Amino acid sequence: MVIILIASSFHTVALAMVIVYPLINWWGFKSGKITIKFLIGVLICALLSKVIVNPVTNFFVNSPSYSMYVSEAEKFVSQGFTNPVLIIEISISFLLAMMNDWGIFKENDELRAQTKVYIIGSLFLLLMCNLLTIAGRTSSMLTTLEGVMVVLIVQQFIPTKTLRYFIFMGIAVGVFYFIVIQTGVYKDCSPYMTVFR
DSSP, rough: HHHHHHHHOGGGGGGHHHHHHHHHHHOOGOOOOOHHHHHHHHHHHHHHHHHHHHHHHHHHOTTTTTTHHHHOHHHHHHOOOGGGGHOOOOOHHHHHHHHTTTTTTOHHHHHHHHHHHHHHHHHHHHHTTHHHHHHHHHHHOOTTHHHHHHHHHHHHHOOOHHHHHHHHHHHHHHHHHHIITTTTGGTTTTHHHTTTT
16 A cells, blocks of 8 residues: 555556555456456446546546546547447457456466456446546556467467467557557557558
8 A cells, every 4th residue: 555655646547556456356366257247347337437427527627737638528538438449458358357267377376467457457448438548547557468468368279370470460450450540540640640641
């Protein structure tokens, strides 16, 4: 708790760990069978995502450092469930939950811990999906191992190295397309503006 408070003096988003840490311990990954808990979490977070917008907006609107995240809605509010990052993270989390239930992480405590944190980060992103900047800042701290998780999933199910290579290339191109091209980010970001004119 002391580390979280010290970290929050640098960046307020560290306070999210006050909620995340008890969730990690409560989740009970050692018992397996977390896919059902994850799906229930997805349902609860999806239902609360509209309800939570006003209290969060009211909390941040008075902060000089963070008011822009909620006051300029057209720049910082996502399209909710059509956000490609959200769809990717929820899909990866679902696969990780199933792999945990199948006992793939039974021997590796580190992977089990990383899986817990990633799944909770994805649920937080879903909960805050209508306030994209706040959601992204907080959930990215929990889901920075996304590349490791994707590699882990592909290695588990794809036997040959050549096929893995093509799958990784396909994933990279797909993620780029959904995040940069489909959302229209390339229109506002100078490196992409010159390439995609």
